[in-house]
Amino acid sequence: MCGVIGYIGTGVTPEFFYNGLKRLEYRGYDSAGIAMLEANKIYIERAEGKLTNLQKKLSNLPKSAHLGIGHTRWATHGKPTEQNAHPHRSDNIILLHNGIIENYKELKEFLLTKNYVFQSETDTEVAAHLLNYELKKLNNSNSVEDNMKKAIFSLVKQIRGAFAFGIICTDEPDTLYVVKYGSPIVLGIGENENYMASGIAALVDHTREIIILEDNEIAFLKKDSIKIVNFSGNEITREPITVNWSSNMLDKNGYDHFMLKEIHEQPQAVAQTINGRIDRNQGTVDLKAYGIHKINLKQIDRIQIIACGTSFYVSCLAKYYFEEFTRIPVEVDLASEYRYRSSTVNENTLCIAVSQSGETIDTLQAIKFAKENKAKTLAIVNAPGSSIAHVCDDESLIYAGPEIGVASTKALSAQLSSLLLLALGMAQEKNKKDKNYIANCLEDLSKVPSLIEKTLALSKPIKEITLKYQHMDNLLFIGRGQQWPVALEGALKLKELSYIHAEGYAAGELKHGPIALIDENMSVVCLAPKDQYYEKTISNIEEIRARGGKILSIGTEGDTSLQAISDDFIPVTKCSHIALPFLTTVPMHLFAYWIAVRRGNDVDQPRNLAKSVTVE
Numbered sequence: 001m002c003g004v005i006g007y008i009g010t011g012v013t014p015e016f017f018y019n020g021l022k023r024l025e026y027r028g029y030d031s032a033g034i035a036m037l038e039a040n041k042i043y044i045e046r047a048e049g050k051l052t053n054l055q056k057k058l059s060n061l062p063k064s065a066h067l068g069i070g071h072t073r074w075a076t077h078g079k080p081t082e083q084n085a086h087p088h089r090s091d092n093i094i095l096l097h098n099g100i101i102e103n104y105k106e107l108k109e110f111l112l113t114k115n116y117v118f119q120s121e122t123d124t125e126v127a128a129h130l131l132n133y134e135l136k137k138l139n140n141s142n143s144v145e146d147n148m149k150k151a152i153f154s155l156v157k158q159i160r161g162a163f164a165f166g167i168i169c170t171d172e173p174d175t176l177y178v179v180k181y182g183s184p185i186v187l188g189i190g191e192n193e194n195y196m197a198s199g200i201a202a203l204v205d206h207t208r209e210i211i212i213l214e215d216n217e218i219a220f221l222k223k224d225s226i227k228i229v230n231f232s233g234n235e236i237t238r239e240p241i242t243v244n245w246s247s248n249m250l251d252k253n254g255y256d257h258f259m260l261k262e263i264h265e266q267p268q269a270v271a272q273t274i275n276g277r278i279d280r281n282q283g284t285v286d287l288k289a290y291g292i293h294k295i296n297l298k299q300i301d302r303i304q305i306i307a308c309g310t311s312f313y314v315s316c317l318a319k320y321y322f323e324e325f326t327r328i329p330v331e332v333d334l335a336s337e338y339r340y341r342s343s344t345v346n347e348n349t350l351c352i353a354v355s356q357s358g359e360t361i362d363t364l365q366a367i368k369f370a371k372e373n374k375a376k377t378l379a380i381v382n383a384p385g386s387s388i389a390h391v392c393d394d395e396s397l398i399y400a401g402p403e404i405g406v407a408s409t410k411a412l413s414a415q416l417s418s419l420l421l422l423a424l425g426m427a428q429e430k431n432k433k434d435k436n437y438i439a440n441c442l443e444d445l446s447k448v449p450s451l452i453e454k455t456l457a458l459s460k461p462i463k464e465i466t467l468k469y470q471h472m473d474n475l476l477f478i479g480r481g482q483q484w485p486v487a488l489e490g491a492l493k494l495k496e497l498s499y500i501h502a503e504g505y506a507a508g509e510l511k512h513g514p515i516a517l518i519d520e521n522m523s524v525v526c527l528a529p530k531d532q533y534y535e536k537t538i539s540n541i542e543e544i545r546a547r548g549g550k551i552l553s554i555g556t557e558g559d560t561s562l563q564a565i566s567d568d569f570i571p572v573t574k575c576s577h578i579a580l581p582f583l584t585t586v587p588m589h590l591f592a593y594w595i596a597v598r599r600g601n602d603v604d605q606p607r608n609l610a611k612s613v614t615v616e
């Protein structure tokens with residue numbers, strides 16, 4: 001979950017590392033550190049808390065160095081203190097780590113018997129000392145580089161878990177060593193300089209030529225070359241990919257927070273995701289352009305969608321569309337549970353992994369399990385070359401652009417539009433819906449970007465409404481049909497951003513228990529647009545009112561009867577059932593956003609969270 005960056009070349013300033021870490025801060029933000037090697041002297045600065053604390057120490061680092069590494073941490077082992085911040089040192093070894101070393105205790109016990117002294121409570125320091133120990137065992141007449149290679153091979157054989165390491169050996173100042181197993185790492189190619197980072201975002205100011213390092217690989221970076229070998233020692237040749245992210249995609253561009261910017265980027269996120277994938281003349285989905293190359297959709301008789309968090313709620317939403325369009329049974333699973341429930345799949349099952357980052361470990365492990373059990377696997381991800389995409393038979397990118405805010409917003413809309421395209425594409429392949437129906441749905445989907453654009457105007461009135469709700473301790477969110485996952489998403493966003501306790505429920509489920517919570521102190525956010533469930537949802541709202549509960553409703557523009565029974569009313573434009581969940585999600589995000597702002601919370605980096613969750 002941490003952010004790492006590394007450089008080798010003709011020279012960079014401490015700000016290079018700091019700015020790169022800033023781009024990765026969404027991955028972890030409880031402490032940070034930088035190591036720079038110049039004139040054979042190593043300088044290390046670390047600080048507890050956000051990166052700004054490290055910024056104050058940059059002047060202690062050399063003005064320029066030709067080799068260095070930086071880290072921003074999301075604590076797993078040991079508190080978020082300066083002592084536990086990376087990089088960690090063992091004599092001539094300086095090492096930083098993204099991941100978890102599961103057998104660190106037994107390794108630590110062994111190293112203590114060898115008189116290693118531990119300065120931190122981290123699992124990472126074990127790796128630094130173990131590498132040092134392995135290095136010391138080797139013959140001094142070999143070159144340091146050869147010995148480092150051998151020592152790294154020994155290290156990776158002994159550790160279990162997930163790790164991406166950036167390593168400097170002060171005796172070998174011309175090489176930056178990078179090791180990957182289970183945690184993401186990309187390499188960047190520059191002119192007379194090369195880079196490594198845990199995400200492309202850290203490198204786009206310097207290069208667009210990226211090599212994705214794969215599991216079980218070690219890279220040896222010199223200023224003018226990159227050599228990759230696998231853990232068996234075989235040399236690997238890999239072509240770089242060119243990424244088209246620009247620096248300004250990674251800036252706030254005048255918005256106060258990335259989250260607000262990203263909410264406003266939803267129209268483009270949807271437009272870019274569907275563009276080029278709809279044959280407008282034929283009114284069909286172009287499944288090749290969508291990314292279906294190896295999977296034969298005609299053969300699929302069951303679908304499983306696997307995801308976490310917001311990606312899970314999008315998948316729950318998509319289930320309604322898949323079942324409606326294709327009449328194929330669909331299960332949606334939380335990835336963290338899927339792996340452990342002996343799911344039965346076969347070669348006719350399509351397992352779809354939905355993940356913005358493409359790196360969520362639970363989703364990755366779950367889709368690997370599905371693949372091992374012969375299911376066809378499809379990745380729907382935002383990050384090109386991500387681990388989840390790498391594992392799956394086919395990969396379909398969403399084009400949301402980089403999402404920096406920890407709370408997922410524009411990725412949700414892009415994921416939903418992608419899943420809708422797939423559901424319609426499957427209906428088309430399996431002849432489950434007539435041509436006109438599919439063409440009309442695609443037409444409805446094409447209108448989504450402009451409808452979201454219009455809905456964004458709600459930001460101001462929602463900001464006003466939140467004045468009343470900002471001090472609440474509890475809130476319920478309810479909806480029926482497609483609005484149920486929207487309610488779940490609304491509750492998740494409120495929890496993660498405002499730290500207010502919130503629960504989402506299917507409106508019809510209220511009477512089976514949660515209605516006991518309703519009294520004059522409870523407010524309920526009711527998703528009640530004019531859809532096929534409208535009348536039943538209204539009855540549920542009445543039941544809440546009868547018990548004194550307060551109603552904040554999200555309904556169809558002009559619905560005066562809903563407005564009349566609500567304490568507050570947020571109207572969305574009347575639209576097709578394809579577009580509707582896109583529109584009702586916007587107020588969910590804005591509501592959570594404005595409440596968090598009013599409460600003075602850190603919207604882009606809420607407490608205890610990280611953007612991409614690469615630990616179990």
Ligand code: M6R
Binds near residue numbers: 311355359360
């Ligand atoms: O990168 P992913 O889509 O796999 O991430 C899944 C969840 O961790 C993510 O959606 C998380 O729940 C967000 N913080 C929600 O806003």
